[in-house]
Structure formats: C-alpha cells, structure tokens
C-alpha cells in the first residue's frame with residue numbers, strides 16, 4: 543500500500559486530499575512573495591537609501607579648515623596647544639565659521655585643545671541673526687568611543703545645538719553623562735558620508751570641518767571635502783615650538799596639495815600666514831542660487847534681437863554690494879556683464895574677490911567689441927563665476943568656462959537652470 547504522505551520527486555502527492563495540495567501551493571507562493579519582499583527591502587537599504595543620502599549631501603558644502611606649520615604640522619606633542627595662527631587668520635576663520643551652519647571636530651581635538659567653537663564677535667552674531675539664523679552655529683563632535691568629558695567647553699559654552707556623533711557600541715555610561723547637554727546620533731559605522739548625510743538631514747547646508755588630523759583624513763579619503771582653507775605659517779614645527787615631535791599631528795596629504803583634479807588655488811596673506819584656498823568641488827550655496835535666479839529674472843527685461851542673447855547679470859562684491867545689469871540695458875552693444883560692471887565702476891566699487899552671476903556663460907570672443915566679458919572678469923580679479931547655461935556657438939565660439947578655470951577662477955554651473963535660459967532665448971526644441 544502506498545503511504546499517503548509519500549511524495550514523488552517531481553512534487554505531486556499520492557493519496558493526499560485536494561485541500562492539502564492547495565495549501566502547499568499557497569505556501570509555496572507565500573514563500574516566493576516573502577523572498578521578493580526581502581529582496582526589495584535589501585535593495586532599498588543598498589541602493590535607494592544611499593542614493594537619497596547622496597542627493598542630500600550633494601547639495602551640502604563641506605569646508606575643511608586647518609592651520610599648519612611650514613612643514614605641515616597641526617600641533618606639537620606637548621600638553622599645551624601650539625599657537626600657529628595669528629589674529630588676522632583667526633578673524634578670517636571666525637568669519638568663515640559664521641557663514642556656516644555647523645562646525646565639526648574630532649574627539650582628539652576636544653580632548654587636547656578643549657575649544658569652545660562658538661562665535662564670539664558680536665557683529666558676526668548680529669549678522670547671523672539678521673539673516674534669520676541662530677547666533678551660534680551647530681557644534682558637532684565625532685567620538686567613536688563616546689568617551690567625552692561633559693565639562694568640555696564643547697558642552698558648556700554657547701547657546702546653539704550640540705551634536706555628538708558616536709557609534710552604536712559606544713561607552714553607554716560615558717554617553718549618558720552628557721546626553722542631556724547634547725543630541726547624540728549613533729551610527730553603525732562612522733564615515734564622512736554618513737556624518738554628512740545625517741547633518742544634511744538636520745538642515746546643515748554648509749559644514750566647516752576644523753580637524754583634527756584623523757577627521758580631516760576621513761573627509762579627504764572619502765572625497766567629501768569641497769574646499770580646503772589652509773593657513774600656512776612661515777615657521778616650521780621646530781621653529782614654532784622649539785621641539786622636533788615626530789608624533790605630532792600632521793595635515794593628511796600635506797605634500798600632495800593641491801589634490802589631483804582639484805581646481806583652483808587662491809592664495810592671500812592673513813598677517814604672517816599664507817592662506818591657500820583649494821576648491822576641490824565647486825558648488826553653489828543657497829545665496830548663489832538666489833542671485834543666479836535674480837540674474838535669470840533680469841534677462842527677461844532684455845528686448846530680444848537677432849544678434850545677441852538675452853542675458854541677466856548680478857555681481858556680489860566681497861564687501862557685500864550688489865550690481866545688476868541685462869543685455870543692451872544702456873547701450874546697443876553692451877553685454878549684461880558689462881552693464882553690471884559699468885555700474886560697479888561708476889560707484890567706485892572694488893570688484894576683486896567678487897562673484898559674478900550670469901544667466902549665460904560670459905563671452906570669450908565677440909565681434910562688437912575688442913574686450914570680452916571673460917577678459918573683464920579676469921581684469922577685475924573676480925573670484926567666482928556662477929552661470930546657468932553654456933553659451934551655444936551661434937554668434938561666436940565661447941571658451942570662457944575653460945579659460946576662467948585655468949586662470950584660477952572658481953566656476954560653478956548649478957544644475958536645473960539651463961532650460962529656463964534656453965526658453966528665454968528661444969533655444970529649446972531645436
């Protein structure tokens with residue numbers, strides 16, 4: 543007699559009731575559905591979540607900042623903090639901080655230097671408040687172990703948000719001691735990408751990373767630093783501290799600067815320090831987008847002609863003045879950039895260090911005048927050019943983007959605006 547539980551290898555039951563057979567089929571399909579759900583969940587974790595994080599972090603600007611001795615050291619090995627910067631450099635660093643939403647340091651820096659990381663200058667505090675921002679920027683500490691002393695000035699000073707980024711397996715007792723003084727974010731793995739993702743979610747548009755060496759290395763290794771402000775002292779470590787500490791923290795990759803592929807290096811003096819500004823990934827911030835939009839709006843004021851594009855331009859000087867113009871505003875051959883530059887010149891404004899926003903890439907050659915807008919930008923020593931759309935080779939060949947970048951100007955082309963400019967100029971659908 544055949545056992546009615548006996549099953550043939552090809553999966554058909556002998557003597558089993560029809561209902562049991564149906565239940566087996568349903569179980570089979572349930573298992574398939576469960577497997578599909580698991581696959582979808584894994585895909586979400588592996589593909590979609592990192593993509594969202596990448597998209598949010600892509601819009602965040604990360605500025606690394608450090609002061610080093612002439613031979614690249616960030617400190618010596620003594621218990622006291624080595625003074626590398628002078629007053630002028632500090633003033634600039636505080637100015638840069640005040641333009642950011644958050645400042646981040648590693649636990650090593652907190653333990654060694656106990657920095658307060660607040661904005662003390664009343665003018666800077668007022669300026670932030672007038673712009674609708676809290677007077678203090680968000681302070682962020684990174685500590686894998688979680689072992690930070692709650693009496694550190696990081697916790698006790700300043701009125702702004704304080705965030706400690708730590709690992710899931712951090713020292714729970716240590717974290718508990720400051721858990722009421724700061725928000726604690728636990729990550730399974732601390733990486734620059736994970737940190738940036740969480741800070742972007744918390745509303746950070748501009749992050750300043752002030753060290754120390756291990757933290758900077760993490761940001762450089764993951765290519766997560768968009769800019770590096772590096773103040774270099776005229777003194778070597780030995781000259782500055784009287785010591786020859788080979789254990790002293792050194793700026794990672796100091797001898798490889800500027801990083802390969804990194805664009806611009808601007809250099810200026812801040813007292814005795816030489817300040818190098820490396821633009822690793824040119825990016826637009828919220829203010830850039832606002833002024834680029836304004837430039838595009840201005841281009842709509844221009845009367846279209848058969849011989850020129852309708853372009854709008856805004857110049858923001860280093861001192862905060864704004865000059866605007868659009869094509870043919872005051873002269874039949876004037877480009878938008880020229881119109882804005884003429885107004886700036888008439889008011890006696892200094893355009894060195896300015897940012898120029900134009901709806902279309904500035905011209906590099908032109909038939910109507912001997913000097914191109916690209917040349918004017920270089921002559922006036924403007925530092926940044928933000929434009930919406932590359933100039934089509936309709937009236938003349940345009941090489942400004944390459945010329946400006948080669949000359950050390952930071953060129954930013956934010957995504958998502960070219961179509962508007964093309965429409966304004968009747969260039970769509972061709």
Ligand SMILES: NC(=O)c1ccc[n+]([C@@H]2O[C@H](COP(=O)([O-])OP(=O)(O)OC[C@H]3O[C@@H](n4cnc5c(N)ncnc54)[C@H](OP(=O)(O)O)[C@@H]3O)[C@@H](O)[C@H]2O)c1
Pocket residue numbers: 607608609610615616617618623624626647648649650651652654655684685686687688689732733752753754755756757758760791
């Ligand atoms: N000259 C300058 O501009 C400047 C600026 C800042 C600092 N400094 C100097 O730099 C020195 C400190 O630098 P440093 O390299 O020793 O320390 P650091 O970079 O400030 O901090 C290192 C600490 O951060 C945490 N950390 C970093 N990456 C991590 C990761 N991937 N996962 C988990 N935890 C991570 C760890 O904290 P836990 O130990 O808690 O796990 C690690 O010990 C000091 O001497 C300071 O004076 C100089």
